[in-house]
Amino acid sequence: MSKLVNKSQCVVICCFPANYTVGLTTVVEALALGIPLICTKNVQMPMDIDHEHCGITVEPGDMGGWEKAVNYIAENPDVASDMGRRGRELAEKVYNLDNCAKDVSAVLKTLIKK
Template structure:
């Protein structure tokens, strides 16, 4: 399934630009309903968006990448 997420400056990717989800505004109930209806009405597109999201997550949030980030934090830590 596609990612549905409120806008967040901490999110390292643009889910809409990557074609794997939709940004929504907090408390925008109508916006959430609209996107959920869209997903329900466009099942094949939703499935493809979900696959793109999974591939992107595996690329960004894998063991090797997380290890690099942790090592970078440790190496740049100043006491």
């Protein structure tokens, strides 16, 4: 399955509005693979996909927005490749194993102190 994902033009993560980070694992995996994202906007997401230029966000339920985003990626492979490259750089610098371990450790330390 991962071979198929790795050859994809993009990763699409469409979710209903939520008050937590719906799709975060898939976002981080796409970043690590260097694949551009199309993702439902979620204020809980720890990164701004549009600002980081690693993909496109779409408002929940915006079918026209989804169609436009998918077509944009399909019709602009060079831009999509740049988005994927920036996503990979973001994964290497920020969303990596060392930083994840530090974050989990900090949470566990607060729980132990209670």
